[in-house]
Amino acid sequence: MTDTKLSRHEVYRSAERLRGRVVETPLLPSADFSDRMGRTVLVKAENMQHGGSFKYRGALNALMSLSLDRRSRGVIAASSGNHGLALALAGEQLRVPVTVVLPEDAPLAKRRAIEQLGATVIPYDRREGGRDAVVQVEAHRHGLAVIPSAEHRAVITGAGTLALEMLRAAPNLRAILVPLGGGALAAGTALVGTGVEVIGVEPAVADDTHRSIREGRIVRIPAPLTIADGLDHTAPPDLTFKINRRLLTDVITVPEPAIADAMTYLWRHWGLKAEPSGAVALAGVVQAVERLPRGPVGVVLSGGNVDWHNYQSLLASSMGRTDPYDQPAVPVPH
Numbered sequence: 001m002t003d004t005k006l007s008r009h010e011v012y013r014s015a016e017r018l019r020g021r022v023v024e025t026p027l028l029p030s031a032d033f034s035d036r037m038g039r040t041v042l043v044k045a046e047n048m049q050h051g052g053s054f055k056y057r058g059a060l061n062a063l064m065s066l067s068l069d070r071r072s073r074g075v076i077a078a079s080s081g082n083h084g085l086a087l088a089l090a091g092e093q094l095r096v097p098v099t100v101v102l103p104e105d106a107p108l109a110k111r112r113a114i115e116q117l118g119a120t121v122i123p124y125d126r127r128e129g130g131r132d133a134v135v136q137v138e139a140h141r142h143g144l145a146v147i148p149s150a151e152h153r154a155v156i157t158g159a160g161t162l163a164l165e166m167l168r169a170a171p172n173l174r175a176i177l178v179p180l181g182g183g184a185l186a187a188g189t190a191l192v193g194t195g196v197e198v199i200g201v202e203p204a205v206a207d208d209t210h211r212s213i214r215e216g217r218i219v220r221i222p223a224p225l226t227i228a229d230g231l232d233h234t235a236p237p238d239l240t241f242k243i244n245r246r247l248l249t250d251v252i253t254v255p256e257p258a259i260a261d262a263m264t265y266l267w268r269h270w271g272l273k274a275e276p277s278g279a280v281a282l283a284g285v286v287q288a289v290e291r292l293p294r295g296p297v298g299v300v301l302s303g304g305n306v307d308w309h310n311y312q313s314l315l316a317s318s319m320g321r322t323d324p325y326d327q328p329a330v331p332v333p334h
Contacts, residue, residue, distance in 0.1 A: 160188025
C-alpha cells in the first residue's frame with residue numbers, strides 16, 4: 001500500500017463524520033509538572049474516550065466508511081487489545097458483527113470487555129506469530145472485511161481527529177508527542193500538524209519505527225517484550241511508515257522504567273489512569289525535554305485500559321524506585 005496523497009482534508013472529513021459520536025476529550029494542564037519541565041505541558045486525556053482509548057476514533061470511522069452490504073457481512077481485525085475493543089464497541093453501536101484475533105496473553109480486562117460487547121475472539125500465541133494469516137483465513141472463509149489497526153486510511157484519519165481538537169483548544173502548541181506503535185496515531189496527527197512539531201515516542205525495546213526511519217527502509221525487529229503491550233510491533237506498516245518518515249519531526253525512545261514513572265506522573269499531577277502504552281508520550285517529554293522546542297507541548301495519553309493489579313504493581317515499582325517529583329530529564333541521543 002502506498003501513501004496515496006492522504007491529506008489533512010481527509011482528517012477534516014473524518015471529523016465531520018464522527019461529529020457527535022466521539023468524546024471531545026479534555027486537554028488538561030498541570031502547573032506543577034509544567035514548572036518542573038520548564039514549559040507548559042498539556043495532556044490530551046483519551047483514556048476518557050469511548051472504549052477507553054483513541055482507537056475508537058479510527059475504528060468507528062472505518063466502519064462508517066463501509067457500505068451497508070459490507071457492514072452486514074462483518075469485519076475482522078488483529079489487535080493487542082484496544083483496537084479490538086474499539087472495533088467491538090463501534091460494531092455493537094452500528095450492528096456490525098466483529099471478530100478479533102487477540103494474543104492469548106492480552107490483558108484479561110481487554111478480552112472480557114471485547115467479548116461482553118458481543119464480538120468473537122480468536123486467540124493466538126504471539127510468540128509463534130502468524131496472526132495476519134489467521135485474519136486472512138477467517139476473512140476469506142466468512143467474507144469479512146479486514147480493518148487493520150494502522151494500515152487503513154480511515155483508521156489513520158479517524159485517529160488524526162484528536163489532533164484537530166488539540167490544536168483548536170491550544171493553537172499555540174509548539175509540539176505534539178504521541179505514542180508510536182503501528183503508527184496510525186502519529187501519522188494522523190502529522191497530517192494535521194502544520195506549524196507544529198509532531199514527535200513519536202516508542203519503548204526502547206520496541207523501536208522498529210525509530211530504526212526504520214533512521215535507515216530509510218522498513219526494519220523488522222525480534223518480537224519485543226515491553227510493558228507497553230499496545231506498542232510491541234516488530235515492523236511499521238508500509239502506509240504509516242511512508243507518512244511518518246515524511247512528516248514526523250523526531251522519534252524518541254524511552255526505557256521501561258520511564259514508562260512506569262510516566263504512569264505515576266499522570267496519576268499524581270493529573271489524577272489520570274494510564275495504561276503503559278498510553279503513558280509513553282509523557283515519558284518522552286521527561287526523557288528528552290531538552291530536544292523539544294521552547295513553548296507549550298501537547299501530550300497524548302492514548303488509553304487507560306489496564307488491569308488494576310498490573311496498574312498498582314507498576315505504580316508501586318515506580319514510587320519505590322525514585323521520587324517522581326524530582327526525577328531529572330535525561331536527553332536521548334539520536
